Amino acid sequence: MGREMAQSKGAQGTQAQGEPAASGTAGARHPGRRWRPYTAAVVAVAAVFAGSAAIGAHVRSGKTTAFKAPSGLPSAGPESLAIPVRPTVPVTLTVYEDLRSRASRDFARAYAPTFDALLRSGQVQLAYRLVTQSDTEHGGTGSAQAANAAACAQDQGKDQFRDYVAELWRKQPDPSSDKFASGAYLIRLAKKVKGIQEAEFTPCVQERDHQGWVRRSQQQFAAAHLGDVPVVDVNGRTYSVTGDKLTPAKLRKLVAAAVKQAQGTTPSAAPSPSASGQRAAG
Incomplete structure (x- = not known):
């Protein structure tokens, strides 16, 4: 030709300030289960990020098939x-x-x-x-x-x-x-x-x-x-x-x-x- 010529925003999982205290209370009653609230929170956050990634991949996939002409060109023909x-x-x-x-x-x-x-x-x-x-x-x-x-x-x-x-x-x-x-x-x-x-x-x-x-x-x-x-x-x-x-x-x-x-x-x-x-x- 010579001379002539979104980002997938992962939702930031936030916890209410009162949740750790509630978890602590639950832990006191069931010592063998103290890890469960935290595990559930991690799984929930992971699910949010996985969902966000899937949405981002879907958007990118759509752009590989959607017709978008570069600027300065007609949109059809x-x-x-x-x-x-x-x-x-x-x-x-x-x-x-x-x-x-x-x-x-x-x-x-x-x-x-x-x-x-x-x-x-x-x-x-x-x-x-x-x-x-x-x-x-x-x-x-x-x-x-x-x-x-x-x-x-x-x-x-x-x-x-x-x-x-x-x-x-x-x-x-x-x-x-x-x-x-x-x-x-x-x-x-x-x-x-x-x-x-x-x-x-x-x-x-x-x-x-x-x-x-x-x-x-x-x-x-x-x-x-x-x-x-x-x-x-x-x-x-x-x-x-x-x-x-x-x-x-x-x-x-x-x-x-x-x-x-x-x-x-x-x-x-x-x-x-x-x-x-x-x-x-x-």
Whole structure:
């Protein structure tokens, strides 16, 4: 992506001031049973904490399925799954990438100058779809957790999203490692990004506020059978970076053809997309 881009409050068991005296009285009458009131109190407090923990787990579980788009995105429709960099232009260039994937990282770095040039042209908006293929391939949840954290950064602004993703690329572990599954690690990386407010970012990561959004993005990506990431969509036509042998030069030609078509003119030599390129994104 380069440059472009509650707490479960355990109830505090309190005892009335008069209870110890009552226990003492009971103990005097039944010496062998003096421990029972205290045991009952411990069990009661443990039950309260266990109930609180269960409620907290239920809330966290709900957030992994509830759909909550990051700030700045529509709440419904295909666009709600893509994080845009610049709106209202003739061509939308959507990049599907996996934050745990080496291929996605290398693509983001290699194509950063091309993306910058296309954005400067004023004819292209760039959007990112975060998917989690590598979690299925390697096991674990690192890709999903990193995508949720990136969405938490987006809550604070597109610059924060761009810079946080760039930091994830810099610190990306080997795909066989699930280091991104650590919320503490993802929060630590955010401290290096200017503008991210830790007080808002930390609970968003810990409670996985956007996990349902991440899950929906991956489900739609898989259902569309778009192949391995990275995948690029140009105004509704998708291209596999490897399968279609995409290059920066070819991408610029695809965008130029899409611009002409959007402006109502017939492109002189529109590239022929492969079978995968004919599928609609999302």
